[in-house]
Amino acid sequence: MKIQHFHFSAMASPCQLHLLGDNTQCRRAAAAVEQEVRRIEQKYSRYRDDSVLSELNQRAGQTCNIDAETAYLLNYARVCWQQSDGLFDISSGVLRQQWDFRNARLPDPQQLQTLLPRVGFDRCQLLQHNEQHQLLMPAEMEIDFGGIGKEYAADRAAALCRQHGIHSGVVDLGGDLLVLGPKPDGSPWLLGVRHPRDPDKAFAQLPVYEGGMATSGDYERYFDHQGRRYCHLLNPSSGWPVDYWASVTVLAPSCLLAGSFSTIAMLKQQQAQDWLQQQSLHFLAIRPDGSHISQRNH
Known part of the structure; x- marks a missing residue:
């Protein structure tokens, strides 16, 4: 068997599958994966008026019935809010209304302040009666x-x-990765961690046998102004970007865990190192000056 490669675009990202198996088996898997990824994108895209997410936002202030998959994601988001002391908040996207990263423009502090009362996922009520799940969001709140x-x-x-x-x-x-299992010879896959200040270079290569790897950083959506970098990761309490880490990469049993842990670490700033070490997960945290800390658990 050899590695079969498949490419498609979804969720505003280039997607790649590198699968070990016979040709027919891999093609069927790749087709099923692309269909599933597009289904999730269509269901939860904030850019589509017909998505489940858009409908929930349009009905803020009313009790909405939700399916089990949506309830699972909302419950997971609630756990993230709790584990991050409110820093990971899926209602904080409303703050983007004042942040113009494309045109490198700082927000008006007073206008930004007016958006803060609309943030606070802890004020959402997730209800369950028998097998029926429901969501009640405060009026004017938006989630993504x-x-x-x-x-x-x-x-x-x-x-x-x-x-x-x-x-x-x-x-x-x-860039959100999930390793299905080791190579046939039992060796790990070597996954590159992008250099946060040189996109054409890898800062490190991490050996991964199985599980998820995700990186959160200040280099995807950002602008530099008067010597300071303003990135898209915003503190939901202040509305202003974090700036302590350039990137944090986390390995975890699932990609969902790896992604939320890396984002929470970015948001925790100075407290991230102790918090990550308490989670007993492998991580690589890079500061803006290129210095870094890492932890490997075997």
């Missing part, structure tokens, strides 16, 4: 799954690959 949607899709993609009998390979959804 930008911090967990692609990672969830990577885990779903991996599950489909395994259902098709593929247990070795890598799912890569725009």
